[in-house]
Amino acid sequence: MVVRQTDKLHHTTDEYFTIVRCNVCGLHYTNPRPSPAEIARFYPSDYSFHGATPRWRELLSRLLDWCANGQVAWLIGLVPAVGRRLAARVRPRIPDPVLEYYRRGGQGAYLDIGCGSGRHAHYWGHASSVGSCQRFTQVAGVEASAAARELLAREGIDVWGDIDQVPLGRMFAVIRMNWSLEHVHSPSRYFRFIAERLLPGGRAVIAVPNYEGLIYRVAPDCVELPIHLYHFRACDIAAYADRFGLVVKAQHTFSYPEMFRAAGDAGLLPTAFADYGDIFWARAMMRSLKPFDDAGWGNDLLVVIERNGL
Secondary structure, three states, X not given: OOEEEEXXXXXXXXXXXXXXXXXXXXXXXXXXXXXXXXXXXXXXXXXXXXXXXXXXXXXXXXXXXXXXXXXXXXXXXXXXXXXXXXXXXXOOOOOOHHHHHHHOOOOOOEEEEOOOOOOOOHHHOHHHOHHHHOOOOOEEEEOOOHHHHHHHHHOOOEEEXXXXXXXXXOOEEEEEEEOXXXXXXXXXXXXXXXXXXXXXXXXXXXXXXXOOOHHHHHOOOOXXXXXXXXXXXXXXXXXXXXXXXXXXXXXXXXXXXXXXXXXXXXXXXXXXXXOOOOHHHHHHHHHHHHHHHHOOOOOEEEXXXXXXXX
């Protein structure tokens, strides 16, 4: 056993769950894992990526992100109350491989596995969501939430509840798993699907929490249990890719201050982390985190995998 923890983030249960490490390959996983039939009860009813997002809220979020990370932040930060609110939005600028592919003229359909309601792409926001990417190409999604699938279907987007339901003839130039691989019961199924459904030269974009990241080195129990079933490192993703004939083309780790504050607020880190400073403090912290990011110790891991062949 590596650690033992309960649900301190969503408070859906008082049960405790353990993370163990495979003695053969070193992969960390939750054991025992909630079954596919029972996992839904550990997701809160208001889980943010499953619901609809009003257009005005999307625009406001993008404006606040711009204010927090642009040059104007130094001026806004002079107002303490505003500076403290914007501090939560201070993040490094990580290029989105999906948008880069299509903006550079890439062709072919796009599939987002774990796409939520299609209005938000986690770290990259609305601009990289399934709904937004319709301006580039034909899009589709796989999403376990029935409510989210209903919202996507209303917009005319093909969406399935599981990868097994994707029609056999559908192939994709880009497949993304955006902080969803850690939620699945069998990662091998998804890597096999990627290997079979990527067009030659296509790419898979996988983002997951990095269990070699600084926050997990400080506190290995700082995890989103029990809905995170696997806890990946870069070497784990590379091993899965190699097993299914895929090639890792790029990888990058990154961190941002808000993750430490949220963990402190939830009791997963010492309470000192929850005592948040202003936007100047957040930017200084992000600069301090960059050497760890560059060394592969960032708290999030982004990997681009390609299928070779003609």
